[in-house]
Amino acid sequence: MNLTLKIWRQKNKDDKGKLVDYKINEVSPDMSFLEMLDVLNEQLINKGEDPVAFDHDCREGICGMCSLFINGQAHGPDRGITTCQLHMRMFKDEDTIFIEPFRATAFPVIKDLVVDRTSFDRIQHAGGFISVNTSGNTIDANAIPVNKHDADEAFEAATCIGCGACVASCKNSSAMLFVGAKVSQFALLPQGKVEATDRVLNMVKQMDEEGFGNCTNTGACEIECPKGISLENIARMNREYLSASLKG
Amino acid sequence: MALDSKIPKGPIADKWTNYKNHIDLVNPANKRNIDVIVVGTGLAGGSAAATLAELGYNVKAFCFQDSPRRAHSIAAQGGINAAKNYQGDGDSTYRLFYDTVKGGDYRSREANVYRLAEVSANIIDQCVAQGVPFAREYGGLLDNRSFGGVLVSRTFYAAGQTGQQLLLGAYSAMNRQIGRGKIKMYNRHEMLDVVVVGGKARGIITRNLITGEIERHSAHAVVLGTGGYGNVFFLSTNAMGSNVTAAWKAHKRGAYFANPCYTQIHPTCIPVSGDHQSKLTLMSESLRNDGRIWVPKKMEDVLAIRNKTLKPKDLAEEDRDYYLERRYPAFGNLVPRDVASRAAKERCDAGFGVNATGEAVFLDFASAITRYGKEQATVRHLDVNDAALVKKLGQEVVKNKYGNLFQMYEKIVDQDPYETPMMIYPAVHYTMGGVWVDYNLMTTVPGLYCIGEANFSDHGANRLGASALMQGLADGYFVLPYTIGDYLSKDIRTGKIPTNTPEFDEAEKNVRDRINHLINNNGTHSVDHFHKKLGKIMWDKVGMSRNAQGLKEAISEIKALREEFWKDVKVPGTNEEFNEELAKAGRVADFLELGELFAKDALMREESCGGHFREESVEQDGEQKGEAKRDDENFAFVAAWEYKGEPSDAVLHKEELEFVDIELKQRSYK
Numbered sequence: 001m002n003l004t005l006k007i008w009r010q011k012n013k014d015d016k017g018k019l020v021d022y023k024i025n026e027v028s029p030d031m032s033f034l035e036m037l038d039v040l041n042e043q044l045i046n047k048g049e050d051p052v053a054f055d056h057d058c059r060e061g062i063c064g065m066c067s068l069f070i071n072g073q074a075h076g077p078d079r080g081i082t083t084c085q086l087h088m089r090m091f092k093d094e095d096t097i098f099i100e101p102f103r104a105t106a107f108p109v110i111k112d113l114v115v116d117r118t119s120f121d122r123i124q125h126a127g128g129f130i131s132v133n134t135s136g137n138t139i140d141a142n143a144i145p146v147n148k149h150d151a152d153e154a155f156e157a158a159t160c161i162g163c164g165a166c167v168a169s170c171k172n173s174s175a176m177l178f179v180g181a182k183v184s185q186f187a188l189l190p191q192g193k194v195e196a197t198d199r200v201l202n203m204v205k206q207m208d209e210e211g212f213g214n215c216t217n218t219g220a221c222e223i224e225c226p227k228g229i230s231l232e233n234i235a236r237m238n239r240e241y242l243s244a245s246l247k248g
Numbered sequence: 249m250a251l252d253s254k255i256p257k258g259p260i261a262d263k264w265t266n267y268k269n270h271i272d273l274v275n276p277a278n279k280r281n282i283d284v285i286v287v288g289t290g291l292a293g294g295s296a297a298a299t300l301a302e303l304g305y306n307v308k309a310f311c312f313q314d315s316p317r318r319a320h321s322i323a324a325q326g327g328i329n330a331a332k333n334y335q336g337d338g339d340s341t342y343r344l345f346y347d348t349v350k351g352g353d354y355r356s357r358e359a360n361v362y363r364l365a366e367v368s369a370n371i372i373d374q375c376v377a378q379g380v381p382f383a384r385e386y387g388g389l390l391d392n393r394s395f396g397g398v399l400v401s402r403t404f405y406a407a408g409q410t411g412q413q414l415l416l417g418a419y420s421a422m423n424r425q426i427g428r429g430k431i432k433m434y435n436r437h438e439m440l441d442v443v444v445v446g447g448k449a450r451g452i453i454t455r456n457l458i459t460g461e462i463e464r465h466s467a468h469a470v471v472l473g474t475g476g477y478g479n480v481f482f483l484s485t486n487a488m489g490s491n492v493t494a495a496w497k498a499h500k501r502g503a504y505f506a507n508p509c510y511t512q513i514h515p516t517c518i519p520v521s522g523d524h525q526s527k528l529t530l531m532s533e534s535l536r537n538d539g540r541i542w543v544p545k546k547m548e549d550v551l552a553i554r555n556k557t558l559k560p561k562d563l564a565e566e567d568r569d570y571y572l573e574r575r576y577p578a579f580g581n582l583v584p585r586d587v588a589s590r591a592a593k594e595r596c597d598a599g600f601g602v603n604a605t606g607e608a609v610f611l612d613f614a615s616a617i618t619r620y621g622k623e624q625a626t627v628r629h630l631d632v633n634d635a636a637l638v639k640k641l642g643q644e645v646v647k648n649k650y651g652n653l654f655q656m657y658e659k660i661v662d663q664d665p666y667e668t669p670m671m672i673y674p675a676v677h678y679t680m681g682g683v684w685v686d687y688n689l690m691t692t693v694p695g696l697y698c699i700g701e702a703n704f705s706d707h708g709a710n711r712l713g714a715s716a717l718m719q720g721l722a723d724g725y726f727v728l729p730y731t732i733g734d735y736l737s738k739d740i741r742t743g744k745i746p747t748n749t750p751e752f753d754e755a756e757k758n759v760r761d762r763i764n765h766l767i768n769n770n771g772t773h774s775v776d777h778f779h780k781k782l783g784k785i786m787w788d789k790v791g792m793s794r795n796a797q798g799l800k801e802a803i804s805e806i807k808a809l810r811e812e813f814w815k816d817v818k819v820p821g822t823n824e825e826f827n828e829e830l831a832k833a834g835r836v837a838d839f840l841e842l843g844e845l846f847a848k849d850a851l852m853r854e855e856s857c858g859g860h861f862r863e864e865s866v867e868q869d870g871e872q873k874g875e876a877k878r879d880d881e882n883f884a885f886v887a888a889w890e891y892k893g894e895p896s897d898a899v900l901h902k903e904e905l906e907f908v909d910i911e912l913k914q915r916s917y918k
């Protein structure tokens with residue numbers, strides 16, 4: 001395949017940035033999208049140009065590091081996958097592909113396609129944990145039976161990889177799906193219920209401080225989420241928040 | 249220097265308890281005056297950082313990703329072992345200890361492995377208390393699965409995402425301490441040197457990967473939990489950024505590097521598809537619980553499958569060679585990884601590989617789908633003879649167990665593994681070798697500790713599945729917090745370690761000079777060009793099977809490649825910016841040194857053991873004919889290499905291994 005790429009280039013956080021055109025030929029349909037960018041970068045380096053910066057690490061859809069906005073969609077056209085799992089067989093010869101960073105006020109661009117998502121970490125610092133010490137002097141694991149249905153649901157919520165596609169897809173840049181997933185994981189488990197009130201209040205407060213927008217229920221986040229985190233988690237967080245506010 | 253492993257005296261089952269009863273402790277007020285640096289936030293580093301902070305030390309933690317949650321541990325799929333004996337199938341601390349020593353082909357240190365088995369059960373308690381959502385049975389209790397090389401079900405799991413869930417647990421414990429100000433987290437920072445002051449590790453030099461700033465950080469002790477070095481092969485199942493840099497810098501500052509040649513080649517990975525390939529993807533060992541491995545018996549069927557005139561699922565049962573079940577009836581598809589990998593290579597070398605490159609075998613779920621389907625039909629009082637229904641029910645069960653792995657496979661290969669068998673081939677996966685540590689997990693540099701995959705300690709010459717996660721968390725949650733306290737108790741009056749000393753000056757200059765060289769080199773080839781070349785030498789000559797001639801060639805080829813790299817590598821841009829190529833260049837430069845030591849170690853070890861297979865050392869006759877031949881008389885030792893400049897000058901120190909509680913035997917899985 002021969003392709004035209006329109007890639008967002010921005011030297012650093014203060015630079016204005018712009019889309020730049022690149023041609024790339026002989027792309028194999030078996031390549032992953034990031035491998036296609038590797039080939040482009042190799043060509044740029046050989047020509048003495050600055051390669052395109054993008055985030056990635058595991059390249060198998062689990063670390064949440066990759067983060068491209070491709071043809072107007074977070075993680076590109078395929079469903080239920082991350083950018084690193086996207087393969088070129090999803091594109092056609094002579095296609096033009098727009099490649100941009102995940103955009104949100106709370107995710108400032110570092111360089112080209114690389115953004116700063118530490119706002120997500122700070123939300124977790126505010127309450128994304130159960131306060132037990134790691135001494136190992138806890139009760140036997142099987143002394144806390146958990147109904148399989150709840151355990152499975154908690155697991156589903158816990159599969160969030162913290163990629164930020166939900167924020168990038170949302171017209172309000174809301175982080176409700178991400179935060180809802182963490183709140184839900186713990187709210188569904190007996191171990192997590194003890195601190196449920198403080199957790200949801202603290203995490204939501206931090207989320208607001210980081211400059212994420214409100215949720216207006218457009219549902220774009222759920223569609224673009226590579227891990228299929230469902231809107232049900234936002235609803236559960238809203239219930240938790242309401243009851244916590246009433247208590248608090 | 250003679251190697252002292254500092255193994256406590258006394259019977260093996262009492263060593264750790266006695267040790268803990270007799271070490272020096274640091275009182276809580278004094279802990280507030282002590283700083284500890286933890287490099288790496290995977291299961292090992294993350295759990296260590298959180299625990300040390302809870303205990304009251306001031307922790308500075310570092311990772312090169314944009315968040316501690318993205319450490320490579322996140323990618324672990326299959327599960328974590330623990331001697332809980334929840335299944336009542338005869339498991340015990342002793343049995344986990346025994347399986348691990350045997351699985352490691354009798355090349356690990358008994359005392360360390362026993363301690364690992366001893367604390368394993370605690371890990372599960374700890375993780376459940378933290379809210380890690382392990383898989384459960386309908387009664388609400390924890391579920392288990394089996395892994396290779398053992399006869400019990402002791403593996404705890406969270407679908408195919410166990411590493412993710414465990415790491416998020418450790419990350420949450422870290423977050424609690426970051427929120428309290430007890431951990432200061434440095435994301436996107438790469439450690440580029442260790443600073444040794446007065447013979448003790450007292451700090452590190454880092455590069456801020458966003459701004460390029462070179463920083464000095466001091467502490468009373470430094471802990472490395474920086475993962476494995478499988479990427480020396482370029483293609484591996486490791487994350488793209490996984491590297492040996494931190495461990496290698498420690499080596500250059502005096503830490504001995506142990507058994508570099510012990511590498512695990514994992515039998516079930518997605519085969520290489522082309523030159524563009526940047527990494528290989530693992531299909532978890534847990535799949536061997538239910539998948540059966542085979543190739544056709546007849547060459548004509550192999551050819552028909554390759555040119556797509558025969559569908560694998562249409563090949564009759566009697567024309568398939570389930571070669572693991574045939575060769576190893578006791579363990580069947582669940583033989584350890586090294587055995588399974590060599591068996592796949594043997595079949596493919598004999599011409600029976602089932603894909604276009606001839607390097608793939610089948611992993612088939614058809615019989616598991618039928619078995620589970622029938623079970624479900626029976627439970628639900630449905631017709632067990634309705635083939636379509638049974639298949640559908642069976643597929644649902646398989647999806648529940650391995651859904652994300654099947655999806656991953658389908659996205660990469662573009663084939664539906666519910667309908668046609670997976671194609672798999674061995675790939676580099678894990679490195680048992682690493683920085684030498686004593687019983688305290690301290691390296692040969694006082695105050696410098698090494699935990700998790702980065703050290704060499706527990707897995708001998710071959711790691712059993714689901715034991716790396718166990719080791720990482722055991723080291724970080726339960727072992728290091730004790731052992732480091734004993735060391736730090738001598739530091740309560742030291743006060744802050746200053747960074748304006750000649751040792752820091754020298755280390756910083758060292759780092760800057762190297763970066764300047766790389767940036768100003770203006771060569772003609774990219775970093776990847778050299779990395780790929782190194783990978784090919786490693787795979788061809790230091791890979792799944794090794795011989796003296798190939799190893800000697802590898803040593804000289806790697807040396808030549810390293811010289812070429814320094815003359816001809818091209819790194820664009822400057823230091824003072826986000827510069828991925830510069831970071832990669834530094835890592836590949838270190839791989840080019842490690843690679844040579846790796847081959848040298850493999851050449852020295854003239855026996856076959858675990859993942860290290862020397863073609864010259866094979867059983868010649870009897871029941872074990874053709875299997876790997878270990879040489880206990882001459883090689884029952886840990887090879888610990890001391891840095892002396894060029895890898896070729898490295899000096900070998902031997903830690904003799906004593907087997908008191910387990911009898912040295914030939915490993916048989918027949």
Ligand SMILES: Cc1cc2nc3c(=O)[nH]c(=O)nc-3n(C[C@H](O)[C@H](O)[C@H](O)COP(=O)(O)OP(=O)(O)OC[C@H]3O[C@@H](n4cnc5c(N)ncnc54)[C@H](O)[C@@H]3O)c2cc1C
Nearest residue numbers: 288289290291292312321326327439475700701714716717
């Ligand atoms: C695909 C896959 C599946 C696996 N599945 C299983 C399984 O099911 N069960 C099992 O037991 N094991 C499994 N393993 C092995 C296991 O995941 C690893 O051995 C283990 O997670 C390593 O943990 P760690 O904490 O030692 O290192 P890692 O998780 O690799 O963490 C390394 C850390 O060090 C940091 N770092 C590295 N170098 C530097 C530097 N120079 N400066 C700053 N920071 C640095 C990184 O940022 C990272 O935070 C699997 C491995 C792979 C590749």
Ligand code: SF4
Nearest residue numbers: 160161163164166225
């Ligand atoms: S909720 Fe989904 S899209 Fe949002 S961070 Fe988590 S995995 Fe990514």
Ligand code: FES
Nearest residue numbers: 057059064066084
């Ligand atoms: S690189 Fe890890 S999820 Fe894409």
